[in-house]
Amino acid sequence: MKVTYSYLLSLLLVLTSATNLAAQTVGKLSVSANRRFIQRDGKPFFWLGDTGWLLFVKLDREAVDNYLEDRHQKGFNVIQVMVVHDLRKAVNVYGDSAFVNNDLSKPLTTPGASFASKQQYDFWDHVDYVVNKAASKGIYLGMVPVWGSNIKGGLANREQAAIYTKFLVNRYKRSGNIIWLNGGDIKGSDSAAVWKTIGTTLKKHDPNHLVTFHPRGRSSSSEWFHNENWLDFDMFQSGHKSYAQDTTDIRIGEDNWRYVRTDFGKLPKKPSIDGEPSYEKIPQGLHDTLAPLWTDADVRRYGYWSVFAGGFGYTYGDNTVMQFRRPGDGPGAYGAKDYWYQAIHDPGSSQVQWLKKLILGKPFFERIPDQSLIANQGEKYNYLAATRGRRYAFVYSYTGRTMKINMGKIAGTRVKTSWYDPRTGKTTPGATVSNSGVKEFGPPGEEKEGNDWVLVLESI
CATH class of the missing domain: 2.60.40 (Immunoglobulin-like)
Incomplete structure (x- = not known):
């Protein structure tokens, strides 16, 4: 394919302008002076997140545009997404592999980034596209570098994780709309050395982006990493079990407000958020598809309970959307029956914006539980x-x-x-x-x- 120098220069200018516009749109996030909230360029920022775990691998560019526009219109300003879900099959919708021989320390990149060229447009170019498109809509990406099961399953070690994390940082530290979610549905005590390595590497080489840890259900990052310098705020996963299904010693059940109270009781003070409550239309307890489904009413309850307890925002999730189920995918996980482009219209996704509106409608930084x-x-x-x-x-x-x-x-x-x-x-x-x-x-x-x-x- 013959490409002229003038064409490449014009394309570079367009891309540079788009990237600069995106950076201006999102603004820098930081922890507020009272250590209880997140602010954007010193102004109130209410995190309204959506769980789009498989966004990078399941959606093509057109679908990405449609999904992000829907979430933008509904007031979402954070999308939580896995960079690597399963190291053994880290391949996107275009058939591009993320790594050489499934080796976390060897990201697979190709010269150039033209979408018109199959040889140029690789896995990481597609991630770039999503990052920039989200930024242009004022949306931050809460990016999980590598999902916890990969590390726990022995698919990557500490040294590989360190090399990979430096690659991510070098690629995205200049993108204004990145938040790093270390971990990924895992206890901090499982492979703790790896999570500390990733956390310290992120903060050392990318100090301008916030870092937290996404933990296993019914636990908080504060249990393991609250005192780590790389952890800017606490994230807990209240999870998907009902009161009756919670058999843990503490028996918090659906009382997600208790996690915020616990986090706030620790020093140094750090902001706290429910990063994974029960998803809309997912079975209670997850695995029994005949169990009752969590509803939009439950989604609202988890949001207001945790935010009124002092949470600085809230992450919504939908069973079908988080896995981006498409025609041809076969049976959906956890009994999902719809396709993602239908499920984005589930009622809870339109209702959680009113929590954000309510909180931002009053003096923000003075609010207390x-x-x-x-x-x-x-x-x-x-x-x-x-x-x-x-x-x-x-x-x-x-x-x-x-x-x-x-x-x-x-x-x-x-x-x-x-x-x-x-x-x-x-x-x-x-x-x-x-x-x-x-x-x-x-x-x-x-x-x-x-x-x-x-x-x-x-x-x-």
Whole structure:
């Protein structure tokens, strides 16, 4: 294929302009001064993540564009994605292998990057395309370098991981929209030396990007790595089991707010987030496809519970979307029946944006969890989650039950009340009351699971 120098120069200018535009769009993320939130260029940043684990290998460029545009329109600003899911078959939709002979320390790259040339456009060029396309839409990629099962299964060692991590850093440290998720559904105690090597390598050679650790279900990065200098914030995976299915000693079950409370109890202070709650339309407990499926109501509950406990954001997930099931893929994992381009319209994906809107609508950095607002606390689904600033407070009920609130926790002698609908983001005006004593508030509708509401209190 004959290509002129002038054509290559023009193409280079176009790509450079696009990359610069992308970098300007996303901004630099950092931990806030009070060590509880993430900020973008010093301004509030509410992490609204989607779980797109197999994005790099399952979608072609057109599908990538469609997926990212859908998520952009719904307010998502982070996509969590694996760079390497299975080292033994690290091949993308175009048939390009990521490595030479499945060796993690030998990424397979070819000269050039033209999509028009099969010889030039390789696995890593496609990753570049996704990174740049996401940045142009203001979306960050939470990239897992190598999924935990590869290391635990002995497919790569510490030395190979170090070489590979340096390759990733050198390739993406100038991309503004990268967040590094070390680990990948694994306990930090499994192959701990490898995870520490990856973490320290990332932070040493790429200090301008945030780093965390994606752990096994029902655990948090804080259990193993909270004091590591490379860990900027804690991430926990509350997981996919119900109260009845959780047989661990601590029996947290669905109470994902407890992980935030535990993380916040450790020093030094670091932000905390639920990086993998139950996915929409995945079986409870994962493996029994006849079990009840988690719903959009559960997705909302996990979001409001963890954020009101102090979480700096929330990651949504959908069973079909996270695996990007396509026609011809065969039976979906965990009983998935739809295709990804159908499942992106599942209701929970449109509803979680209202949590982001609610939080960003009030002074951001002053917000704290405050359960002392609650005078009639309940357990499990009747739990009431409360958070507040100086002149506002939010209280979330998953069942729409009556709330008894200890007043006087925010400024002012009178308080305006309203009800915020997590399904639609719409507000229903309530009464104006004195800011003293214990007040009782009843949400709209009947008391039942999934009739969730947020009581909004605002100082007058």
